[in-house]
Amino acid sequence: MSEFVISPAAPVSLPIAGQSARFPIHRIFCVGRNYEAHAKEMGVAADREAPFYFTKAAVHAVESGATVPYPPGTSSYHYEMELVVAIGKGGFRIAETDALDHVFGYACGLDMTRRDLQAAAKEKQRPWDLGKDVEQSAVAGTIAPAATIGHPSSGTIELRVNGVTKQSADISTMIHGVTAIIAHLSKYYHLQAGDLIYTGTPEGVGAVKAGDRLEGSVAGVGTVELVLGAAE
Ligand code: MN
Numbered sequence: 001m002s003e004f005v006i007s008p009a010a011p012v013s014l015p016i017a018g019q020s021a022r023f024p025i026h027r028i029f030c031v032g033r034n035y036e037a038h039a040k041e042m043g044v045a046a047d048r049e050a051p052f053y054f055t056k057a058a059v060h061a062v063e064s065g066a067t068v069p070y071p072p073g074t075s076s077y078h079y080e081m082e083l084v085v086a087i088g089k090g091g092f093r094i095a096e097t098d099a100l101d102h103v104f105g106y107a108c109g110l111d112m113t114r115r116d117l118q119a120a121a122k123e124k125q126r127p128w129d130l131g132k133d134v135e136q137s138a139v140a141g142t143i144a145p146a147a148t149i150g151h152p153s154s155g156t157i158e159l160r161v162n163g164v165t166k167q168s169a170d171i172s173t174m175i176h177g178v179t180a181i182i183a184h185l186s187k188y189y190h191l192q193a194g195d196l197i198y199t200g201t202p203e204g205v206g207a208v209k210a211g212d213r214l215e216g217s218v219a220g221v222g223t224v225e226l227v228l229g230a231a232e
Pocket of ligand 1: 030031032080082111198200201
């Protein structure tokens with residue numbers, strides 16, 4: 001057994017519906033501009049040719065129900081409600097027809113974003129890390145196993161802030177669906193069990209403030225909740 005000069009971090013993990021074992025998170029991929037109306041509200045055109053991605057460190061994952069401090073360095077912290085795919089079997093250059101075999105399950109997620117810093121990065125043609133790779137910004141609910149719920153391709157995706165509906169769309173309006181994303185992403189990465197893919201947000205994104213309570217849902221999948229605490 002190896003010894004380490006500092007204690008290695010424990011794996012970050014999520015609960016799984018119907019079982020006590022947890023799902024360890026390996027990597028977090030996020031799809032950008034995957035709903036036409038959201039791309040439009042961001043003032044950009046969606047790319048129907050191919051999806052694109054950014055990543056968040058796995059340690060930024062937060063379990064549903066948490067209260068997280070309003071993050072530093074922003075005055076425009078936005079919610080993005082998303083369907084999350086949990087990869088259960090690795091693969092490279094996965095065919096679209098085989099893609100669902102690699103899915104362990106699905107969860108509801110929030111891709112929390114420093115919108116002001118993301119906008120500044122776009123303006124200066126810089127990477128999005130300060131806008132997207134934010135500590136405690138990858139919120140995820142309990143994973144519903146595909147063995148139980150199947151593979152949802154339609155259903156309402158919603159986000160409420162303090163009980164007021166802010167986002168409401170259908171996951172069937174995603175530009176690049178789950179199988180297309182897995183096939184495309186696996187051309188560039190050897191997907192591994194434990195990878196999460198946030199599949200993009202529909203229209204209606206907006207800013208939150210300390211004290212706000214966020215509640216999201218995807219029909220047939222589950223829910224996700226987050227409370228914004230005071231800034232540190
Ligand atoms: Mn997103």
